[in-house]
Amino acid sequence: xxxxxKKQYFSTELLGWYRRHRRDLPWRRSNNPYYIWISExxxxxxxxxTVIPYFERFIERFPTMESLANAPExxxxxxxxxxxxxxxxRNLQGAxxxxxxxxxxxxxxxxxxxxxxxxxxxxxxxAILSIAYNKPEPAVDGNVMRVxxxxxxxxxxxxxxxxxxxxxxxxxxxxxxxxxxxxxxxxMELGAMVCTPRAPHCLTxxxxxxxxxxxxxxxxxxxxxxxxxxxxxxxRIAALIEGSGSNSGKILIRQRPQEGxxxxxxELPHVEVPYMYPAAxxxxxxxxxxxxxxxxxLAGETIGFSPxxxxxxxxxxxxxxxxxxxxxxxxxxxxxxxxxxDAHLPSHYRWVDxxxxxxxxxxxxxxxxxxxxxxx
DNA sequence: AAAACGGGGCG
DNA sequence: CGCCCAGTTTT
Numbered sequence: 001x002x003x004x005x006k007k008q009y010f011s012t013e014l015l016g017w018y019r020r021h022r023r024d025l026p027w028r029r030s031n032n033p034y035y036i037w038i039s040e041x042x043x044x045x046x047x048x049x050t051v052i053p054y055f056e057r058f059i060e061r062f063p064t065m066e067s068l069a070n071a072p073e074x075x076x077x078x079x080x081x082x083x084x085x086x087x088x089x090r091n092l093q094g095a096x097x098x099x100x101x102x103x104x105x106x107x108x109x110x111x112x113x114x115x116x117x118x119x120x121x122x123x124x125x126x127a128i129l130s131i132a133y134n135k136p137e138p139a140v141d142g143n144v145m146r147v148x149x150x151x152x153x154x155x156x157x158x159x160x161x162x163x164x165x166x167x168x169x170x171x172x173x174x175x176x177x178x179x180x181x182x183x184x185x186x187x188m189e190l191g192a193m194v195c196t197p198r199a200p201h202c203l204t205x206x207x208x209x210x211x212x213x214x215x216x217x218x219x220x221x222x223x224x225x226x227x228x229x230x231x232x233x234x235x236r237i238a239a240l241i242e243g244s245g246s247n248s249g250k251i252l253i254r255q256r257p258q259e260g261x262x263x264x265x266x267e268l269p270h271v272e273v274p275y276m277y278p279a280a281x282x283x284x285x286x287x288x289x290x291x292x293x294x295x296x297x298l299a300g301e302t303i304g305f306s307p308x309x310x311x312x313x314x315x316x317x318x319x320x321x322x323x324x325x326x327x328x329x330x331x332x333x334x335x336x337x338x339x340x341x342d343a344h345l346p347s348h349y350r351w352v353d354x355x356x357x358x359x360x361x362x363x364x365x366x367x368x369x370x371x372x373x374x375x376x
Numbered sequence: 377a378a379a380a381c382g383g384g385g386c387g
Numbered sequence: 388c389g390c391c392c393a394g395t396t397t398t
Contacts, residue, residue, distance in 0.1 A: 043393035050384065051393085084382025087396080121395045141393045161377080188393055197391055198387070225391090229379090261381070318382055364383065 002152055002170075010151060010207050011176045011183065017206035018186025021193070023048075026055050031181075033107035033132035034065050034096075040127045041092050041119060045085060048192065054083055065105060069097045077265065077361040086262060086361075091119030109133045122168070130180040138171035139184040140164055143191025149223035150195060153212035158223045231322040237277070237294045238270035238314075238327045238366075239305050240373060243351050250351040251373065252303070252332075253360065261318075266350075266360040268327070268369060269305075271297040276324050286310060288326045302344050304333030312372065316365035327369055 022028065025048065027039035038058060042051045058079055062068040068076070073093060080089035095117035099107055107128065108114045115125045126139035140148075145158045148167050156163040175183050194201045200219050202208050213219040241252040253266050277288040287307045298305040307330040316323045352360065354374040362370070 040393070045381095045392060045394060046383080047385070047392065082383075084384085085394085087381065088394090091395080119395065123394055127393075139393080142391080143393065185393095192393075227390095316382090318380090320380060320382095 006152075006210050007174055009210050011174045013206045014186045014190060015176050015179055015183050018182055018189055022185065022189060023193075026052060026059075028185075031132050033109075033128060035059060036132040037107060037120075037124075037128050038092070040124045040131075041088050042083065044088060044124070046083060050083070054079070065096050065099060065107075068093055069100045073264070074359070074361065078359070081361045082364055082367070086265060088119055090263070094118045095120060107132070109135065111137060122164070126168075127184065130175075130184045132181070134178070134181045136172060136175045136180045138168040138175075139188070140168050140171055141188060143188045143195075144171060144184075146197065146223050147187055147191045147195045150200075150213035150219050151207060151211045153216060153218065153222070155222070155224050157226050159226045228319075231317055231320050233322050233324065235273050235276040236270050236323055236325040237273055237288060237291055238268040238325055238369070239294055239298060239307070240268060240311050240327055240329045240369070241303075241305060242329065242331050244331060247351045250353045251370065253350050253352055253362075253370075254346075255348040255350075261321075262363050266362050267366050269298055269301075269303065269349075270294065270325065277326060287328055291328055294328065301346050301349075303346075303349070306330050306333045312369065314365055314369055316363075323365065325365070 025039075027035055039051065039055055042054055042058075061075075061079060062071060071093070073090065076089050076093050077086060080086055083089075098117060099105065103113070108117075109129065111125055111129065114120055114128060115122070120128075123139055123141050126137040129135040129137040130139055142158075145164065145167055148154060148170060149156075149158060152170070154163075154167070156166070158164070158167075171184075171187070190205070190207075194205050198220070202211070202214055202219060205211065205214075208214055211219070213222050239252075243250040243252065252269065254269050256262050256265050256267055258264060271294045273290055273293055277290040287310055291307050295305050295307065307328045309329050311327040311329040314323075314325045314327060316325070350360070357370065357374075
């Protein structure tokens with residue numbers, strides 16, 4: 001397919017460049033498969049700079065696979081709070097538990113075994129095998145596909161599985177003897193630092209002399225990637241319910257369902273509405289029209305919500321959904337009498353203050369709202 | 377093959 | 388504000 005000379009040049013130059021320019025990252029200080037694994041999962045769809053503090057906190061709290069396996073899931077989620085894609089955290093812990101039980105506490109070193117673990121796909125398995133065990137397996141992520149598509153002028157849509165598959169085949173052929181881990185990291189490092197999505201730094205690129213996209217002036221046009229569909233809008237109204245009596249200074253939160261979006265995380269009680277009600281910018285702030293559906297929904301959970309005033313508007317974009325949310329401040333209709341506290345509260349509800357928030361993992365959108373409330 | 381699944385940084 | 392990111396699982 002491609003000439004041996006073109007491939008040989010690429011491998012040699014890239015490996016040399018990586019050895020000179022590699023960043024000193026926390027997970028590059030050992031080849032501990034467990035640490036490599038954590039870093040690779042955190043790095044899925046997430047930038048290095050974002051991951052660093054999370055990684056440090058995570059291995060400090062869970063230095064061994066045993067410590068992670070034995071931890072309560074809520075604590076793992078709390079340490080993951082803000083990183084997103086929370087199924088990564090749940091899958092990681094589940095997979096570590098399986099390693100404890102099925103593999104005697106040793107991360108397996110074969111493609112088949114490691115790929116069978118939850119949350120470990122083609123990229124992560126290759127990354128762990130090459131970086132931790134120096135096995136000549138491909139680790140093809142977005143960076144690698146960008147680099148290869150440019151250097152070899154590959155114009156296939158990188159969103160297609162067939163494209164990733166053919167790039168894995170190519171990537172294996174490029175791995176220098178005995179240097180799989182360094183080479184794969186070098187490939188990703190080049191994509192992150194030099195062969196960037198926009199305005200690539202071709203002048204400092206170690207392989208620019210034989211880069212086909214550069215020769216053709218197509219480096220900015222590659223890789224070819226089909227556009228994703230825009231996120232669909234969703235409109236929601238949330239309740240910021242202030243406690244009274246023994247719950248004075250606290251607000252009411254609830255846990256999300258076991259499955260689906262943001263599974264088992266905590267949130268403000270809220271409801272989806274068919275369209276966005278006006279924020280009522282007049283003074284004083286009026287309660288958004290249609291807040292009745294929120295009151296009705298909460299009544300269905302035995303929560304008597306008495307709305308008082310508009311609090312704020314919040315927006316949040318997921319990869320596939322755009323939330324527009326109005327937050328309404330209010331109280332419980334029937335103040336809870338001391339002694340029978342929480343008697344009518346469903347089990348997935350809790351009263352929290354600023355301090356006890358730390359025990360619950362929230363998606364960022366709710367964290368922002370609640371933090372603003374408590375800092376007022 | 378397409379959709380679900382978070383969040384942040386950058387030009 | 389659009390684009391992109393060290394992807395995997397489910398449908």
